[in-house]
Amino acid sequence: xxxxxxxxxxxxxxxxxxxxxxxxxxxxxxxxxxxxxxxxxxxxxxxxxxxxxxxxxxxxxxxxxxxxxxxxxxxxxxxxxxxxxxxxxxxxxxxxxxxxxxxxxxxxxxxxxxxxxxxxxxxxxxxxxxxxxxxxxxxxxxxxxxxxxxxxxxxxxxxxxxxxxxxxxxxxxxxxxxxxxxxxxx
Amino acid sequence: xxxxxxxxxxxxxxxxxxxxxxxxxxxxxxxxxxxxxxxxxxxxxxxxxxxxxxxxxxxxxxxxxxxxxxxxxxxxxxxxxxxxxxxxxxxxxxxxxxxxxxxxxxxxxxxxxxxxxxxxxxxxxxxxxxxxxxxxxxxxxxxxxxxxxxxxxxxxxxxxxxxxxxxxxxxxxxxxxxxxxxxxxxxxxxxxxxxxxxxxxxxxxxxxxxxxxxxxxxxxxxxxxxxxxxxxxxxxxxxxxxxxxxxxxxxxxxxxxxxxxx
Numbered sequence: 001x002x003x004x005x006x007x008x009x010x011x012x013x014x015x016x017x018x019x020x021x022x023x024x025x026x027x028x029x030x031x032x033x034x035x036x037x038x039x040x041x042x043x044x045x046x047x048x049x050x051x052x053x054x055x056x057x058x059x060x061x062x063x064x065x066x067x068x069x070x071x072x073x074x075x076x077x078x079x080x081x082x083x084x085x086x087x088x089x090x091x092x093x094x095x096x097x098x099x100x101x102x103x104x105x106x107x108x109x110x111x112x113x114x115x116x117x118x119x120x121x122x123x124x125x126x127x128x129x130x131x132x133x134x135x136x137x138x139x140x141x142x143x144x145x146x147x148x149x150x151x152x153x154x155x156x157x158x159x160x161x162x163x164x165x166x167x168x169x170x171x172x173x174x175x176x177x178x179x180x181x182x183x184x185x186x
Numbered sequence: 187x188x189x190x191x192x193x194x195x196x197x198x199x200x201x202x203x204x205x206x207x208x209x210x211x212x213x214x215x216x217x218x219x220x221x222x223x224x225x226x227x228x229x230x231x232x233x234x235x236x237x238x239x240x241x242x243x244x245x246x247x248x249x250x251x252x253x254x255x256x257x258x259x260x261x262x263x264x265x266x267x268x269x270x271x272x273x274x275x276x277x278x279x280x281x282x283x284x285x286x287x288x289x290x291x292x293x294x295x296x297x298x299x300x301x302x303x304x305x306x307x308x309x310x311x312x313x314x315x316x317x318x319x320x321x322x323x324x325x326x327x328x329x330x331x332x333x334x335x336x337x338x339x340x341x342x343x344x345x346x347x348x349x350x351x352x353x354x355x356x357x358x359x360x361x362x363x364x365x366x367x368x369x370x371x372x373x374x375x376x377x378x379x380x381x382x383x384x385x386x387x388x389x390x391x392x393x394x395x396x397x398x399x400x401x402x403x404x405x406x407x408x409x410x411x412x413x414x415x416x417x418x419x420x421x422x423x424x425x426x427x428x429x430x431x432x433x434x435x436x437x438x439x440x441x442x443x444x445x446x447x448x
Contacts, residue, residue, distance in 0.1 A: 019410070020206060020208040020209075022318045023205065023208045024202040024205035024208060027201065027202050027208075028200065028201050028202050034411065037407050037414070041407070043405055044400055044404075048238075050189065105374060108199075109198060109199040110199075110308065112198070112199035113199050113201070128279060129194065129448045131196045131197050131200070132196075132197070132200045132202075132203075140207050156189070159189040159192045159193065160189075160190050162196065163187045163188075163189065163192045165193075166187055166195065167187055
């Protein structure tokens with residue numbers, strides 16, 4: 001089974017354009033150790049369903065949706081669940097695997113992440129898509145099969161809950177993350 | 187605390203605020219080009235080279251990629267035989283015998299490879315007796331035989347030695363056999379020079395990886411996440427076949443087939 005060469009080239013372009021974004025998406029949710037596996041699985045699905053890709057700028061939300069399903073499938077494994085729990089715990093912590101690649105998180109950011117982890121899974125996903133992946137609310141609604149007002153409401157509810165949590169947790173709203181690139185200083 | 191502040195805090199806590207810090211694996215690991223093959227491996231008997239490390243060779247596996255859609259295992263053995271069993275014989279029959287032995291894990295095929303065979307370099311384009319033995323034992327562990335269908339000899343020699351003998355081969359590993367997916371086609375090429383084997387290649391068809399290796403890898407990543415580094419190298423491109431990996435491959439293969447049956 002050999003796919004047409006033009007499909008291969010188009011797929012390569014797709015991968016080159018979006019792979020790091022999808023990888024970041026995965027790292028944000030399961031940490032770096034398993035993210036590469038998820039990235040590979042995501043693009044494997046994309047390759048198999050290449051003809052179904054929406055095209056243009058819609059490809060990235062589509063890939064996020066695939067990655068979400070890949071991660072969701074991963075969570076079905078009990079082994080994976082326990083690993084995920086630890087990943088979520090460590091999400092905001094320097095990771096020993098390649099700490100230089102990731103944000104050097106402050107204690108405050110860890111508390112913010114811990115608060116996010118207390119939200120419902122769907123709320124977490126919507127919040128992360130909006131704030132971290134910078135997907136528009138309209139697109140999130142499309143991705144999640146919801147109406148935009150429903151997404152607005154979810155985000156509003158997330159902020160409200162987080163504000164309540166932050167208000168009780170002595171979190172300063174002024175911190176900025178420090179980003180360290182490979183081989184560079186934080 | 188208003189929502190703008192909360193939003194800013196959430197953004198600030200983004201574990202990966204800049205995706206460009208990542209260097210994604212080269213696309214070729216997912217999608218090799220039209221060759222989509224796992225390279226050519228060559229042993230040159232008289233070529234000097236460093237002794238390959240056991241660990242290194244354990245990672246150099248002529249087994250289908252978990253990612254690539256085409257898997258071609260090519261094993262080139264240059265001037266490796268000094269035995270009489272091919273000299274003067276019918277090249278087609280000898281080639282068939284060689285491929286059949288390899289396909290049925292008959293380790294005596296290794297006798298045709300001299301101990302002193304050197305490896306030209308340390309990347310995985312090369313294979314030595316140890317690797318070939320590991321590869322055969324790996325297939326034996328996961329019950330992955332190859333059977334020769336037919337052999338014929340080209341009338342044109344395109345390289346060193348006699349015209350190559352090409353054998354159509356089929357294979358149906360236990361994983362796909364349990365699902366009724368196989369068998370899959372493959373092709374083996376054997377070339378002789380002066381009655382000795384100078385080349386032995388086996389190429390697998392792409393559909394095999396598409397239908398099985400990818401789903402298997404996904405299943406393994408879910409069920410055996412802690413064992414993935416034993417089963418696959420960091421590149422995830424090939425399977426590992428050293429002794430530890432083989433033992434685990436046998437175990438996970440049994441588990442995989444059991445859940446299919448269940």
